[in-house]
Amino acid sequence: MPGFSLIRPKNKSTEYDKNIVETSEPEYQKEEFTAVNEEKNDQSTDKIEPTEEIVKENEPAAEIEKKQEDPKISMPTTELGRSTAEEMKVIVSRPKERINCENCEKTFGTPLFMYDYSEGKRDLVGCCPYCSQIIGKPPKKKLKETENVAELEKLTRLHEKAKKRESMAFQINSDDLDELIKNTAYVR
Amino acid sequence: MSIQIKEYNSAEAIAENLDKQIDETKNSLSLYIQKLEEIQSVAEKSKRIREVMLKMAGKKAPVETLGEIQIGSLSIILEANAVHEMEAIETVVRSKQARLLTLQKAREDLKWLDQLGETDGITYTVVENGDIPEKILLSGL
Numbered sequence: 397m398p399g400f401s402l403i404r405p406k407n408k409s410t411e412y413d414k415n416i417v418e419t420s421e422p423e424y425q426k427e428e429f430t431a432v433n434e435e436k437n438d439q440s441t442d443k444i445e446p447t448e449e450i451v452k453e454n455e456p457a458a459e460i461e462k463k464q465e466d467p468k469i470s471m472p473t474t475e476l477g478r479s480t481a482e483e484m485k486v487i488v489s490r491p492k493e494r495i496n497c498e499n500c501e502k503t504f505g506t507p508l509f510m511y512d513y514s515e516g517k518r519d520l521v522g523c524c525p526y527c528s529q530i531i532g533k534p535p536k537k538k539l540k541e542t543e544n545v546a547e548l549e550k551l552t553r554l555h556e557k558a559k560k561r562e563s564m565a566f567q568i569n570s571d572d573l574d575e576l577i578k579n580t581a582y583v584r
Numbered sequence: 585m586s587i588q589i590k591e592y593n594s595a596e597a598i599a600e601n602l603d604k605q606i607d608e609t610k611n612s613l614s615l616y617i618q619k620l621e622e623i624q625s626v627a628e629k630s631k632r633i634r635e636v637m638l639k640m641a642g643k644k645a646p647v648e649t650l651g652e653i654q655i656g657s658l659s660i661i662l663e664a665n666a667v668h669e670m671e672a673i674e675t676v677v678r679s680k681q682a683r684l685l686t687l688q689k690a691r692e693d694l695k696w697l698d699q700l701g702e703t704d705g706i707t708y709t710v711v712e713n714g715d716i717p718e719k720i721l722l723s724g725l
Contacts, residue, residue, distance in 0.1 A: 480685045487681060505624065506617050509681055510610065511688045518692065520685075525617035528610075 483509075483520060495522075499529035507531055585714035592708040595697035598717060602691045605715050609687060613680040620673045627666035683714070690716050 487509050496503050507522035512530060522531040529535055592598050638645055653660045661668050711719040
């Protein structure tokens with residue numbers, strides 16, 4: 397069979413072993429572990445037991461090529477999940493409750509359902525039809541907006557203050573300066 | 585739903601078209617839901633008033649079949665009220681909702697096209713069913 401490696405367990409009797417048994421050799425002689433026997437055993441194992449590598453070499457070339465040519469293209473794992481019809485059944489059969497949006501503070505009975513991929517997977521979520529805020533999620537945008545508004549107010553205040561200072565600043569050209577000097581001299 | 589064939593120069597163009605469809609569907613769906621919310625409250629109020637009035641008069645609600653006429657596959661409702669309008673909008677909302685989910689799924693399935701990289705010279709012939717891609721024929725490879 398291609399793709400399978402034939403490895404015979406060591407304890408299993410081989411043809412060679414069978415031959416030994418047939419010669420009705422006594423048990424004690426068989427078990428004697430002499431230098432000669434050791435050599436014999438080694439030879440027998442070399443002859444009979446096929447190694448894994450040898451068997452693999454016998455595999456058909458086409459099979460090996462197939463294994464090598466396995467492409468590593470990352471195709472999308474399409475989530476079969478529920479079909480649109482099934483999702484619609486869930487949407488239609490949901491309990492009809494009034495929902496209050498935390499973001500725009502409007503109440504509605506029918507949310508806008510759509511898939512959300514923000515967490516790396518497809519989730520069916522309900523959204524507010526007025527501001528598209530996902531129901532059950534804390535409104536992040538609003539916080540940011542308020543922060544931005546506060547910052548903008550600060551900046552405008554600073555800007556206005558700077559403008560006021562500029563208008564208060566003593567501005568004088570060279571002619572005026574001469575006149576001023578003259579006047580001051582007269583006063584003295 | 586009409587089936588049509590469109591040709592695109594890149595995978596991005598298909599994705600852009602789908603994104604546009606998703607946005608349009610989402611916007612119209614939210615508008616229809618807003619309309620439904622308004623009409624629902626009106627319909628419920630009129631229903632309650634009717635029920636109360638019928639209870640007070642000690643009469644049963646009449647079966648409303650006279651107002652609906654069937655001509656072929658078309659049904660015509662005479663003297664349509666808020667309930668009829670609500671039912672009509674509900675049908676549209678359901679249809680738009682299903683379309684939005686289908687479009688989003690189609691967009692998700694198209695994400696693998698981003699891996700193709702530059703595909704100059706390849707034309708994408710797309711079989712679309714109601715603006716939703718069903719089959720893409722790549723030619724010029």
